[in-house]
Amino acid sequence: MPPSGRGPKLGVVAALENRDPAVAGRFYPGDPEVLAREIAALSRISAGDRAVRPALGVMVPHAGYVYSGAIAGQTFASLSPVSRALCLAPNHTGRGARRALFPGASFRLPGGDVLVDQELTSALLQGASLSPDSAAHELEHAIEVELPFLRAQNSSVRIAALCLSRLSLAECEKLGAQLGRVLAECKPRPLLVASSDMSHFLSASEARRLDGLAIERILTLDPQGLYRTVVEHDISMCGFVPTTVMLFTALALGARRAELVRYGNSAERNGDEQRVVGYAGVIVE
Numbered sequence: 001m002p003p004s005g006r007g008p009k010l011g012v013v014a015a016l017e018n019r020d021p022a023v024a025g026r027f028y029p030g031d032p033e034v035l036a037r038e039i040a041a042l043s044r045i046s047a048g049d050r051a052v053r054p055a056l057g058v059m060v061p062h063a064g065y066v067y068s069g070a071i072a073g074q075t076f077a078s079l080s081p082v083s084r085a086l087c088l089a090p091n092h093t094g095r096g097a098r099r100a101l102f103p104g105a106s107f108r109l110p111g112g113d114v115l116v117d118q119e120l121t122s123a124l125l126q127g128a129s130l131s132p133d134s135a136a137h138e139l140e141h142a143i144e145v146e147l148p149f150l151r152a153q154n155s156s157v158r159i160a161a162l163c164l165s166r167l168s169l170a171e172c173e174k175l176g177a178q179l180g181r182v183l184a185e186c187k188p189r190p191l192l193v194a195s196s197d198m199s200h201f202l203s204a205s206e207a208r209r210l211d212g213l214a215i216e217r218i219l220t221l222d223p224q225g226l227y228r229t230v231v232e233h234d235i236s237m238c239g240f241v242p243t244t245v246m247l248f249t250a251l252a253l254g255a256r257r258a259e260l261v262r263y264g265n266s267a268e269r270n271g272d273e274q275r276v277v278g279y280a281g282v283i284v285e
Helices: 032-042 065-077 118-127 144-153 169-184 204-219 223-232 240-252
Strands: 057-060 084-090 099-101 114-116 158-164 191-195 200-202 258-265 276-284
Touching: 032 065, 032 144, 057 065, 057 240, 065 144, 065 258, 065 276, 084 118, 084 144, 084 240, 099 118, 114 144, 118 158, 118 169, 144 191, 158 240, 169 223, 169 240, 191 240, 200 204, 204 223, 204 240, 204 258, 204 276, 223 240, 240 276
Parallel strands: 057 191, 084 158, 084 191, 114 158
Antiparallel strands: 057 276, 099 158, 200 276, 258 276
16 A cells, blocks of 8 residues: 555455454443443433534544543534544554555444445545555544444444544645545535544643643634644644644635534543543534
8 A cells, every 4th residue: 555645546455344443342332232321321411502413523532431431422412413424533553654544344343333435435535645544543543432423323324534643734734625625525525523632641720721722723713723732832632633634624615613512631530630631522513
């Protein structure tokens, strides 16, 4: 597989494969019935919360459900169910291509597979600077943990899965424009799902301060400002590249506003306010 640049059409790639779960039983329940009950519990929103509505994109956390599942669940539950999604994630493992689009057939999960949208994946390979690459996805958890939420809303949902290593701001902007052109031709249009946690292993007060700077840029639909803020303030937001690309893509598709669903951190579950990881759910419309 080429290390970068435009890859061949999906049909030219070797036989399609299924991706086995990497973190089932650790980040979320491995038993299908237990997982279904947990997703249902995490996805409840109380009376008076946001109405379900369509969206262009979301940013959701990807830690173990015990820590960030409630924020992810509340964010997804605020959206209308979708039939297709483009999921963007950071590359935590360092494996594979820098812009790795999963070329396989499905993501296997407890309780049923989530199929890859072959039409969307082929269009992305032809229209954006992406590489068909399975290695980046094999052990990466950041997309996998989002899929049970999408599947719970629509059991027939199909996805394209894009894993991104560190890209420059110019590369993010170019990729966002390319993705926007591809998605503008898609009917129905896929939901953009950017997977990211916020600050890592800081005090709760410092995490809130730094995360607030990044979230402010997201809410003002300012991808350039988000990227520069994270770099200049050394914010350990692991998915800032996917979120930056998501914002550039959403703007190309006509995004007008963003809303914070909820912000929190790991201390809400383990009580340790000296060493937290921050989590946020944001909807882009």
